[in-house]
């Protein structure tokens with residue numbers, strides 16, 4: 001945040017996950033490691049050497065302390081909202097609060113619980129699904145089915161996300177009632193993105209035309225390019241440790257495979273529309289997308 005605020009005086013958006021961290025389920029960990037054991041053997045990895053890491057941390061009081069200091073204009077959340085007490089602290093620092101909704105029911109919940117705007121995350125979107133009231137994947141709708149229904153159901157502004165990759169996509173979302181758009185995948189090959197070389201190559205290859213929702217890498221469904229692990233185990237497994245604990249068991253496989261130039265065990269996050277991925281600056285890409293607001 002220090003680095004960010006030194007580089008710009010313009011308003012910026014900070015994003016946090018706000019899941020409830022699960023307790024480690026040792027029986028489930030063991031079942032999952034058993035499923036991965038042929039891969040550990042292939043790479044000469046001793047499964048006993050892999051710690052059950054805590055994984056990604058949810059928004060916390062310590063993080064709220066930093067918001068007090070840096071006062072971002074916008075704070076967005078994935079997986080619902082933090083506790084009422086923490087949310088009040090975010091609002092007290094003056095930030096507008098956004099969160100992703102993947103169903104109309106989630107949008108209504110966010111409106112009732114203090115969000116200032118709602119991100120309609122369609123099924124096409126890359127990365128983790130923000131779903132938080134359901135884990136039923138069949139409840140998830142494509143952007144252009146979800147967006148108009150959400151716009152009709154809530155009073156808050158709705159931001160369209162999922163599959164938008166160019167100005168024409170922006171225009172189409174605005175025509176369906178969006179107040180703005182959120183684009184993720186198209187930025188993954190931009191100069192500023194920290195996307196790895198392996199991930200960039202996959203995004204720019206024909207393999208990127210086949211993505212799927214998978215829980216193998218983190219324990220929650222997220223959309224990525226289908227790779228060897230997803231093909232061989234099936235993209236969704238009932239045996240993965242709960243989010244975010246599943247990250248630990250895959251990490252050494254990912255490290256070994258990547259050191260050999262392979263993305264077979266990497267989460268190659270991508271949405272269903274990678275046509276906007278270009279090796280240009282994020283500013284240039286944003287200007288291209290913004291032409292869609294011009295009408």
Ligand SMILES: Cc1cc2nc3c(=O)[nH]c(=O)nc-3n(C[C@H](O)[C@H](O)[C@H](O)COP(=O)(O)O)c2cc1C
Nearest residue numbers: 078124125126127161162163164183184185269271
């Ligand atoms: C690589 C990647 C990482 C993402 N990480 C986050 C995240 O940390 N928090 C979040 O709220 N959304 C995250 N998203 C989801 C985006 O905010 C957005 O919903 C999505 O990218 C829009 O669809 P698109 O990928 O088709 O553009 C991520 C998306 C991608 C592709």
